[in-house]
Amino acid sequence: GAVVSQHPSRVICKSGTSVKIECRSLDFQATTMFWYRQFPKKSLMLMATSNEGSKATYEQGVEKDKFLINHASLTLSTLTVTSAHPEDSSFYICSARAATNEKLFFGSGTQLSVL
Amino acid sequence: QQQVKQSPQSLIVQKGGISIINCAYENTAFDYFPWYQQFPGKGPALLIAIRPDVSEKKEGRFTISFNKSAKQFSLHIMDSQPGDSATYFCAARWPGNQFYFGTGTSLTVIP
Numbered sequence: 031g032a033v034v035s036q037h038p039s040r041v042i043c044k045s046g047t048s049v050k051i052e053c054r055s056l057d058f059q060a061t062t063m064f065w066y067r068q069f070p071k072k073s074l075m076l077m078a079t080s081n082e083g084s085k086a087t088y089e090q091g092v093e094k095d096k097f098l099i100n101h102a103s104l105t106l107s108t109l110t111v112t113s114a115h116p117e118d119s120s121f122y123i124c125s126a127r128a129a130t131n132e133k134l135f136f137g138s139g140t141q142l143s144v145l
Numbered sequence: 146q147q148q149v150k151q152s153p154q155s156l157i158v159q160k161g162g163i164s165i166i167n168c169a170y171e172n173t174a175f176d177y178f179p180w181y182q183q184f185p186g187k188g189p190a191l192l193i194a195i196r197p198d199v200s201e202k203k204e205g206r207f208t209i210s211f212n213k214s215a216k217q218f219s220l221h222i223m224d225s226q227p228g229d230s231a232t233y234f235c236a237a238r239w240p241g242n243q244f245y246f247g248t249g250t251s252l253t254v255i256p
Contacts, residue, residue: 036188062242073234073248074189123188127242132177134236134244136188 032058034126036137043114044145051109051140053124059104060126065097068121068139080107114144148172149237151247158254164222166250168235171216175237175245180209180220183232183249192233193220225254 033056043049053063062081066074078094080086080101088094096118098110107126111118124137151168158164168178177196181189195202195209195218202209208221222229235247 034188064244071232071249071251074246079242121186125188125244132238133191133194134179134238135191136181139186139188141186 032056032126032128032131032133032135034060034124034135034137036124036140038140039138040141040143042143042145045115046113048110048112049114049142051111051122051124051142053107053109053126053137055105055126055128055135058126058128058131060107061104061129062127063101063107064125064134065099065107065109066123066125068123070121074123077109111142114142116144118142119144147248148245149235149247151235151250153250154248155251156253158225158252160225160227160254160256162225162254164225164229164252164254165219166233166235166252167217167219168237168247169215169217170237170245172237172239173216174240176240177238178209178211178218179236179238179244180207181234181236181246183234189234222252225252227254227256230254 035054037052065077077092078086078088086099101107123139127134179194180192182192183189193204193207206223211218233250
């Protein structure tokens, strides 16, 4: 299947700092990428949908100024958690799909811990 | 509101047994129904998927049964193995883009 690479897999940062998470589609052009947040033993919570070259669409309750999403190319989307706080600690997962393929592929996730 | 309802929340099956996870959806506009398998600390991986014009799809030990009139679909894992122990998510796709996920089922296969 298609490969979506997500980095870093784990990051620990101090409160108040910013953290960038990268999501790359390695063998297909991802016209749409999604960012999720997942709490332990819980389902995937969609944060935002990004289409290449346009602004991300955020779900209700997700602060767009705190969770900056950039989808500058067909193979790369980034999520930047700005001024991170302990409550932002979570497992963040990206997914991607091509315009010509109905399938959705996920990255391996990033465990963010804010001290 | 929950677009896709999944049950059970957790499931324990003996090795060699059949694991069955059920999902129900509300909107008949959904056009694609995938199942994902997630191991702890990893992202979900696409397991098997079905379109609504098919009533059953089988890939190895994994089978999706789809009942369009009842708006239900289920995942059957035959000859369940300890390595199948994971969390399983069903999903439904709104035409175009948006995917809606079930709440997940934690499967434990005991030797």
